């Protein structure tokens with residue numbers, strides 16, 4: 001099954017992606033994670049994307065479309081994949097269609113803006129393996145280091161409140177129009193992302209029939 005996880009930044013897409021990925025044995029393709037990896041590795045693409053990411057703006061369509069196209073072509077995507085954070089603009093969605101990849105479902109995890117800032121300021125990311133935590137909703141065992149690899153947890157630069165406000169503005173302006181795009185294709189399933197993570201997972205699993 002080819003799945004798009006959709007919703008504002010901080011909706012919990014990454015957490016749900018991990019669970020679906022494990023349950024269905026299909027990979028998660030997170031453009032944000034791939035861009036952060038490229039940034040950390042200091043590749044030309046990573047360096048070019050750095051300022052947009054840190055400012056909470058979008059990286060160019062051309063760059064992210066290229067990343068996704070290469071990744072979807074890999075062998076482990078044959079039996080399905082989860083797109084987390086892509087597409088984020090209408091041209092990206094059109095490019096995905098043009099790749100000839102059939103999308104089975106678009107899960108829209110809805111969370112109002114008021115809840116987002118609180119959620120994102122509590123988010124912590126492992127500085128080594130990229131695992132994500134939340135100080136209140138999903139803390140690591142000791143609150144400071146990663147349960148998986150032991151490296152220190154950090155606050156993403158783009159999770160600072162002033163950057164989050166900007167990211168939400170970008171979401172409403174550039175990304176939200178995709179709701180209509182996928183509604184028209186009868187692919188959209190809306191999930192209430194304000195419920196507890198376990199309840200959201202139950203809704204997501206029900207929507208996917210898993």
Ligand code: AMP
Pocket residue numbers: 009031032033035052053054056057058059060061064084085086087088089092158167
């Ligand atoms: P995320 O981890 O999905 O919140 O993405 C972090 C940042 O990476 C975003 O704020 C953008 O700067 C960039 N990014 C990730 N995915 C995309 C995309 N599909 N289009 C443009 N920029 C993206």
